Amino acid sequence: MAGRTRKSSSKRATLADVAQVANVSAITVSRVLNHPDKVSDDLKRRVQEAIDSLGYIPNQSASSLASARSRVIGVAIPSLSNIVFNDVLRGIYDVADANGYKVLLVDTHYSPLEEEKMVRTLLSQSPEAMIITGGDQTRACHRMLESAAIPVVQMMEILDKPLDMNVGFSHYQAGYDVAVRLLQTGCKSLGFVGARMDTRTQQRMHGFVKALEERNAYKPEWIVTTPEPSSIALGGELLRSLISTSSGAIDAIFCCNDDLALGALFESQRMNIKVPGDLSLCGFNDFETSAFVNPSLSSVHVPRYEMGVTAAQMILDRLEGGNDSRNKVDIGYEIMMRQSTPSLGSSN
């Protein structure tokens, strides 16, 4: 009666199929989905029934192609294993989800070359904005991002000359401040343990070293680094190595992250080194473990979730709001002095 049935099964339903079932034009179906205020309630109902009965799911590729809007935000992080990025991602996802954006996430493995490849992949999806990590991109990568002409947020660190927008904090200053605080607690011989040594880790180290130099407390041989990725196990190994090269002279160690610091703490316990009696320890990132381990671990707290939220919001402001929004946000950090470092009062 109502004309021949089309591809009733096996093939995904299209707008046209829905339109036919609802006996309206295709564009009306499109409007029901994208501009429901422009369609009468009557038709809206009819179309919705057709959609439900067919199990219609819009083809986003066709939509993107026709409308030049993808509702995708590309995100590049250097590591999926480093749980630091979990919190950031959660912030990004929360804001993106709430605003109808999808996140396309790639892992650059801390390599600018891989990042370039991944950014190319992301751009081929026509994202409406990008969130990338740090400022250490290849020139080709910069060029791609520029000619993409979309909002770009560089996150995790504050950059002198961001490509576009920027949210993060100064790792250099954080490292500097840690050195100052450790010295304030009465520690005299400070060492540094770092792994992976990406640019942000290096900045922490440079800030730390700078503070020591300014106070004549810098000993190059008390800096131990490795390109290996951080781990708790590695923290233990590096502690041993530093203890042996320093012949036990060191009384405080700044570990470039909490993995290493926890590893150092656990290893100290096994070596019967008292923390903070014999040795003070300070980590970075402030994992939940750090606050609860015994002795609790001093660390640098960074509002990672807020950083992710901020990155996503900056983008949405640009995409939707349009007007003069923030281009650079220093999200700050806080040094949490806990039991692994001496309490103040016994010094100065």
Added chain:
Amino acid sequence: MAGRTRKSSSKRATLADVAQVANVSAITVSRVLNHPDKVSDDLKRRVQEAIDSLGYIPNQSASSLASARSRVIGVAIPSLSNIVFNDVLRGIYDVADANGYKVLLVDTHYSPLEEEKMVRTLLSQSPEAMIITGGDQTRACHRMLESAAIPVVQMMEILDKPLDMNVGFSHYQAGYDVAVRLLQTGCKSLGFVGARMDTRTQQRMHGFVKALEERNAYKPEWIVTTPEPSSIALGGELLRSLISTSSGAIDAIFCCNDDLALGALFESQRMNIKVPGDLSLCGFNDFETSAFVNPSLSSVHVPRYEMGVTAAQMILDRLEGGNDSRNKVDIGYEIMMRQSTPSLGSSN
């Protein structure tokens, strides 16, 4: 000379633009990118130069629409904060990347309704396959996945009737085995601490309880659960609660994950409860911390990275290989007995 220049700037270059510059047809450019073996070296070079000079990046939406191939794998996990999924994701990403697939990742927040919404979002991107977590989907979600007619892997647990493919392990059996092992070490009064209580956590609990029941060691009041998400802090709180309701009679606790177990361990230390002297603890998931903390924490090790790799490989086998591949993989687990539980020999 060579005709009018087109949109030289500001607009993204297209295949046609590249074709014009290289003085070939559009399809040749397409072939250089997708079937380079079908183009002469001469043209390949000319086209590549044009691509480079224009900074051409293919429009994946158009490609997907025209070819009905998206090279996207949709992945739904219940939580971005739970680091258990990091390792799984890493496995998925490693395999996907290596084979030219992109991953579109969504977070369902442990809610089947949200999962349904997210799966709809994923399907609208025309993924070529899906990896979802567990078997607790809504009927509508199942229907969508079925009519999508793409490979689907349900991961993290072994299901009786998977939708399609399945990789995981038996949480029930793992919980059961933990109870048996704890009893074998001489513990008599076993408690359970659980948070979030998603289906997999419940299965662990049920297996644990079953083993106790069979041995007349089950005390319902020694099971403490909460729908709150797990955390180290919560582990401490739940320990206190269990200790007080049991008046200290309990001599071993199985925590549904290592967050809770570490929290319980740290809190025990603060309460001056000797582990394992006064109280044995066993966690689940085997975080790196668990192996290094003092005393080291017994836990159930799960090959999460391998699970992610396997999930992705099962999909690739179907997408590319085509022939009879594995439909169900039990990835197994291993109970790691460490210092937080009594060593064998003093019992049985």
Added chain:
DNA sequence: ACGCCTAATGATAGCGCAAACATTTACCAT
């Protein structure tokens, strides 16, 4: 009654690409 506005709906075209089919060229066996 007339023009004029707005709201609701439809027809058409085209987004950028690749599948399918067509054409050209080169080379070879006979």
Added chain:
DNA sequence: ATGGTAAATGTTTGCGCTATCATTAGGCGT
């Protein structure tokens, strides 16, 4: 020379959707 084949390249078409521009119907002031 002839037909036959394979390799290299081109032409056409349409994927599913939405922007744009009609068109129609209804309301309203004069």
